[in-house]
Amino acid sequence: MSKYQGWPRESMYIPPGDALTKPNKDTVYDAIFIGGGAAGRFGSSFLRALGGTQFTFEIDNHLGGQCCKHNCVPEHFAYDNAVNMDHLRWFAGHMWYPEIPEKIPMVPIFDTFRKVRDTNVYKFMTDQSKGQLGMEFEVFKEAKIIDPNTVEVAGERYRAKNIVIGTGARPQIPDIPGVNLKNVLTNRDLVKLDYEPEKVVVIGQGKTSAGYTSFFSACGCDVTIVNRSRIYRWLDDEVRDFVISNMKRRGIKIHEGVTIKEIKGSEKVEAVIFEENGRIVEVPCDTVLLGTGVIPNSEIAKPLGVEIGPNNEIVVNKKFQTSIPNVYAIGDVNGPPYVMSAARQSGMIAAKNIMGEETEMMDRTMPEFMFTTYEVTWVGLTEKECIEKYGDAVVIKMPPFNLDIGLPLAERSMVMAHVHPEMSGFQKAIIEPKSRKFVGFHHVGYGAKAAFQYLAVLLDKGLTVDELATYHELFLNAEHFIQLTRLRAGQKNLSSL
């Protein structure tokens, strides 16, 4: 039996009393933060670091928000398990690798996630926020905004020079008949899974549901994607081809450009019905995962009369001020891109402005990633976008042009490269040949994600072929951009590799 089996589905964590602070009715805080998630926690601690006074009201039982509760952390945990399963499935029969069962139980995976979350992770959030960052906060506290300087919590009123709203976002539930049937899940339900799905339909392919799609498949489920438009249209065409062909190779079925008619079932979901090329298709299933985006939790701000955008987001300027200048909105509640770095930075920027340091978020190119059973990471332009913008593109690829042979790459792809070389990954750098500057990097594989954080910055600094050729690669590296570039940097007129 798996350890941690049957860990409670709802978190029982309660921060120790000495971690919490009572808010002071006589203090006029520099800022009251509503919500202690990624944005609120970073904003609160940044404001403290700047010497400001702050109080944070969190409605849930922990700081750190949705990320550690049911978003990033379980997604990464599921991904990591999925890669391990995927590798064992493809490695079996080679060397020492064992066979694993066709069907892997998922419930113990989420039990294990919740166990660690409810003990280690939430405790870490409390201890670091209090002990190291000096934040003052309470949990289980729903706040109501009375006016731009007053917040009401449990019948008491508290005052601040500024109010910072960081109430996040929630899954967008599409308007499809049957969407409320049992076993129609969002990623929030998934972490509380109490049965073993067998046949899964995933509606929508955002970055989160993409990861879970491959996770279900790795666990041995029969998985079908249905999507209104072309999936992963944000990827470079060749990257997309590699990603999708490898999902199909693993048995995932994909229906694009469909109109979803109904989620069918009595009590529990039994099938998804959609129209594809004028034909009605019914895919039987016992589980539906909704990957249909998120919607900001802006309701709290409505009584104030701040401007709300068409997608329920609080409208902010580049300082994260709402239409009422001393009311800020940070993190997912102000709309896309719904990523951790933007949420945390918005907290930092708001804190700086509140403390009198006028600042806007720096205009940096943002790296992005998604999971299948590969890590897919990209920044900047695709090849097609480069050609559209500059009329030309030089491309450096691995495997290279006309050498369609997998290669040993680096950590975590070495075994795949040796037993199924054609499946070990794909990488591509895009160069604008006249300036010799890189305009995009793309990677499918493992272990390159952290590098893209810095490649993004170097891209903005105008990284050229000639400069990259002088960097020190740590061979074998997850992405071969440095050394591949060096093979071309001698050319006066760059050609693709």
Place this chain on the structure above:
Amino acid sequence: MSKYQGWPRESMYIPPGDALTKPNKDTVYDAIFIGGGAAGRFGSSFLRALGGTQFTFEIDNHLGGQCCKHNCVPEHFAYDNAVNMDHLRWFAGHMWYPEIPEKIPMVPIFDTFRKVRDTNVYKFMTDQSKGQLGMEFEVFKEAKIIDPNTVEVAGERYRAKNIVIGTGARPQIPDIPGVNLKNVLTNRDLVKLDYEPEKVVVIGQGKTSAGYTSFFSACGCDVTIVNRSRIYRWLDDEVRDFVISNMKRRGIKIHEGVTIKEIKGSEKVEAVIFEENGRIVEVPCDTVLLGTGVIPNSEIAKPLGVEIGPNNEIVVNKKFQTSIPNVYAIGDVNGPPYVMSAARQSGMIAAKNIMGEETEMMDRTMPEFMFTTYEVTWVGLTEKECIEKYGDAVVIKMPPFNLDIGLPLAERSMVMAHVHPEMSGFQKAIIEPKSRKFVGFHHVGYGAKAAFQYLAVLLDKGLTVDELATYHELFLNAEHFIQLTRLRAGQKNLSSL
């Protein structure tokens, strides 16, 4: 039975005839390269890209040198297998993870390596060098230098304006009685392994033997390190503590500060005898791995009278010219650091100088790595070095000070972080507090190696706490430097985290 079992121990690869070019006796080449390894191959192709004429004589059956034959590639392959074993051992009993046998056969692992090397990898080297890079080369050709413009191969003489020596290095065999016994191996012998070691003594702990030490242990061998000095003394103290305590946790025994007296045995090795704290210790074993460094293959240059250094290296200036200006020495033959990036760049720099573009290798801080069953990566100063140099150091760590609790980190550490959080990794950034500049980064875990290639460059560009806080992290990232820094960047007087 494992696929590829019993693949020939000596490579049978022969490049197809049309990949090879006949050298021309009537041509005066811009350069003749002796050796088509990492340095020679990059140098040759860079010179071609610059428009030069070149011919490369390779003594072995393939281009790409020792790296793909028996160095970097099998080391990474062994490491990747070792992590997979290590993880399965620690994950067993949790969730879906299977038990694996206590002892894992190693021979099929190296059989698999050689199979792929002899088919895919060598073929790739040939095809890319010829088809994409336009190199002219022959294999199986031993060259002799007649004078600074003449090389003799198979009785014929060829002329060039420059000769570039890239003959690499070989394992240094220490002067210990019994070192020639059977089953006393270097990493070169290991890739041809034809029996299953049970009890292994590793003499010396360079970066290569460190990786194999943990590999043997992961395979279930009883492993003992004996080393003259303190091992891994180049690591930051806390990083070193994490690394060594985790090797011990996995059963590796470590003897430091010893004098090795004898490798004992009749025909095959049976024990290693050394003196430790004035006491003679005998460790029985069936295998010894020598990790006692390398020595440059400079013999070819001696008849020319070029300057040779005390460790058998060819002495070069910053343009990689020897004491005879039109004779260059690139890669391992010119001595440390014996890493791929330096070898390849030396080829590039030599090519540029030969083609009239006066250049020296850029003075960049070099990132470094080694393997245990973790990836250990570092760049710049340790905490102690920072204090010695600047009188002070601020440190940002994960797990943080006084919060000694593992944390979910990122790809490939998520499962470990959930089942043995104290073993999921360690990371540390070092800041000089007055300038607020980073001076060092250190990481133990997985997936951060590629990032260090760029962190090294940003370090040299003067990366500050305030700048890093504005980067976009791809959370959950293998190293948390961006977001952890953001938690402190608000402070006027930085404090550690």
